[in-house]
Amino acid sequence: MTDDPRTSQPTHFPDEPHQPSPGLTTAMHTKPDHGEESYVGKGLLTDRIALITGGDSGIGRAVAIAYAREGADIAISYLADEQADAEETRRWVEKAGRRCLLLPGDIRDRDHCASLVERTVAELGGLDVLVNNAAAQTMNEGLDSIDDDEMQDAFAANVFAMIRLAKAAAPYMKPGSAIINTTSEQAKIANKSMIVYAATKGAISSLTVGLSNLLAGDGIRVNAVAPGPIWTPIQPIAKSPQELETLGHDTPIGRAGQPGELAPAYVLLASAEGSYMSGNVVAVTGGVPIS
Numbered sequence: 001m002t003d004d005p006r007t008s009q010p011t012h013f014p015d016e017p018h019q020p021s022p023g024l025t026t027a028m029h030t031k032p033d034h035g036e037e038s039y040v041g042k043g044l045l046t047d048r049i050a051l052i053t054g055g056d057s058g059i060g061r062a063v064a065i066a067y068a069r070e071g072a073d074i075a076i077s078y079l080a081d082e083q084a085d086a087e088e089t090r091r092w093v094e095k096a097g098r099r100c101l102l103l104p105g106d107i108r109d110r111d112h113c114a115s116l117v118e119r120t121v122a123e124l125g126g127l128d129v130l131v132n133n134a135a136a137q138t139m140n141e142g143l144d145s146i147d148d149d150e151m152q153d154a155f156a157a158n159v160f161a162m163i164r165l166a167k168a169a170a171p172y173m174k175p176g177s178a179i180i181n182t183t184s185e186q187a188k189i190a191n192k193s194m195i196v197y198a199a200t201k202g203a204i205s206s207l208t209v210g211l212s213n214l215l216a217g218d219g220i221r222v223n224a225v226a227p228g229p230i231w232t233p234i235q236p237i238a239k240s241p242q243e244l245e246t247l248g249h250d251t252p253i254g255r256a257g258q259p260g261e262l263a264p265a266y267v268l269l270a271s272a273e274g275s276y277m278s279g280n281v282v283a284v285t286g287g288v289p290i291s
Helices: 058-069 080-095 110-124 148-172 195-218 234-238 241-245 263-270
Strands: 049-053 073-078 100-104 129-132 178-182 221-227 281-284
Touching: 049 058, 049 110, 049 148, 058 073, 058 080, 058 129, 058 263, 073 080, 073 110, 080 100, 100 110, 110 148, 129 148, 129 263, 148 178, 148 195, 178 195, 178 263, 195 221, 221 263, 263 281
Parallel strands: 049 073, 049 129, 073 100, 129 178, 178 221, 221 281
Antiparallel strands: none
């Protein structure tokens, strides 16, 4: 691996097969880099407890690995169909010497959101960091192609679940705790073929600021990370093989990012290293400006 950001990770993803939702890392031809062989912890989250939605794969897995190596115990939420990926994440967390609680279910279910927090607290002993990461990505051609049920599901998973999880988590969180939401560059650039997805991500960015203002008085920091095009199972679900071949080529750095390249941002925002950061959206976009 080189230090040159243009070539330090793969720049092409040839022959990547399409996947049905929800998508699995185990089915990907070119496997993402979650920092399995590269992330080195510094004890920044020693004995903290984190709940990560979508923690089975992609960005969520990278965050789980990094947090575990920083000393945290982890609970991960995921869909039941993603069990194989979740088991792999647990293997990496436990290899780092930390506990990993697997919590399958659908965060579109309001009762499940409350259950995720309650089980994390009951089985791991508390909750210090909530990472609202799980998301559904929808694509459209024109307005007529937008399915109403799919649109409602996208908002339920991407926005409503975040509010419900924050509502359930905040009473257990002590001063110094953190909530980190995953938004997207699409909140600002809003690709014409992703308008529902972009709208949910715009809502998340606004929600982050609102929650920050609301919870600052309790000593709870709230921030967001805005990824650009990242090589995760969501890509072969939503995009054609031709689109995947050139994924990220329109960024200034010229390639897609890897999940492991986002993990340090989530560590910063969860740890005392980011103690004066709240209400921020941190861009990890390969150079695409979002302000």
